[in-house]
Amino acid sequence: MVSSERVPTMGVDKHWRCYVSPAFVERTPVDELAGVWMHEVAHLLRDHHGRAGRLATTDHHRTNLAQDCEINDDLVADGIPLPGFRVVPGDFGQPDGKLFEEYLPHIPPTPMNHDCGSGAHGHAVPWESQDGHNVSPVEAEAIRRQTAEAIRAHGRARGKLPAGWKRWADQLLEPVVDWRAVLAGAVREAVAWASGALDYTYRRPSRRATAMAGVVLPGLRRPLPRVAIVIDTSGSMGEAEVNAALSEVEGVLAEVGIRGNRVTVLACDADVHTVARVTKTADIELAGGGGTDMRVGIRTALSMPDRPQVVIVLTDGYTPWPDENPACRVIAGLVGKTPPQPPAWVEAVYIR
Structure with missing residues (x-):
């Protein structure tokens, strides 16, 4: 006082x-x-x-x-x-x-x-x-x-x-954290991790090349990663929740400069029904409605010619998962009130 x-x-x-x-x-x-x-x-x-x-x-x-x-x-x-x-x-x-x-x-x-x-x-x-x-x-x-x-x-x-x-x-x-902020943070962090890989390129000569006459040294580049989004289209998934989560992911990827042919969307229940590179959410066709096995979607994503460095899975969690980490970042956007816990190597975001 x-x-x-x-x-x-x-x-x-x-x-x-x-x-x-x-x-x-x-x-x-x-x-x-x-x-x-x-x-x-x-x-x-x-x-x-x-x-x-x-x-x-x-x-x-x-x-x-x-x-x-x-x-x-x-x-x-x-x-x-x-x-x-x-x-x-x-x-x-x-x-x-x-x-x-x-x-x-x-x-x-x-x-x-x-x-x-x-x-x-x-x-x-x-x-x-x-x-x-x-x-x-x-x-x-x-x-x-x-x-x-x-x-x-x-x-x-x-x-x-x-x-x-x-x-x-x-x-x-009992603080309630907005799932959108958590999902956005996880996606940004995963993209930054994948973008951290450096590669050599002769398209951008090294700044040190001028010190070595007659020798062309390659420069370094930091490529943007490719991202695969696996969407659970089984009968237990609510379309409104999936669209909300997908819009958030789309917005974050666009914000960090990843869009167009660097994003592939796979619609999957117990099988992969559609694989498409999309530029906006409206282009996505959510085919399916049967059982659930996200292992199939993850496996298909990783077997594509342009292998993704980040895989984002939007699911209700009632699915088997791969037995081990598939050597890339995997984020699960878990839709619903009480989704089961995925394996420890999956970064889980609970979408209420």
Whole structure:
């Protein structure tokens, strides 16, 4: 706690110091002071300054208002009294229960009338100080987890929690990672690994050749890998999930410069039905609908004249796998709620 004549009401910095105006304390009822205290602490618990740093906007006042909307709807739902200057989602025609990132596009430029500090929007403000104890990132995370566990225990005891606080506690204690980000990361990493192979070429002479008159030295090149996508088209596969995963793979490959004749798609159930080099998802024909054996698709991909360095298998996982690593990177995009675990040499991404 930092007593400050410069802060208008209360605010927090990203080092978990809370600045309090003595004049504001004098004129504000105790129950409303408790509400403001909970509001400011919520900025820190919900890592608002960290999340704000990942946004493209530079209007930290609008960001602060959106964050206030995320917090205050839960405080109001829990019957916590707040001063008259409170901001709620309804002020901007928005429903309760959303994250501040969702509220932000709906908040117009508004004159600055309250600033919660860098602990909210991440920008240092004049009334913040460098003196006093800093809460380290490790301590901050421990405080968040302890608070989330207490909120859960409170909910079990009383049977009622504001939706926003329950969602925050659940996500902190049981984080859900977006499968798209995991799949994209796995594909990028595999492509980078395969691209790391260097080869010599006389099409690009070595820069050292000028030092050796009469000798042509080859240069080095880093070729783009070839990628095979084996799609499980058995009857147990949902077309919507397969298309979603395929679109993600297609987007990542295009982003790293792999497309056209470097990507081969194989539709496979217990047999390979189609093999095609495609330039866009719409070109793919998903033939099949029988049993499932992805070994056939992987074997066919690796026996092609242009052998792939990366094989991506989109399947529900109910398939036999090769007995050993086929000497290339294999990524399995596993579709469904409870797909079985593939062998350890397969990089598994669970597509929920």
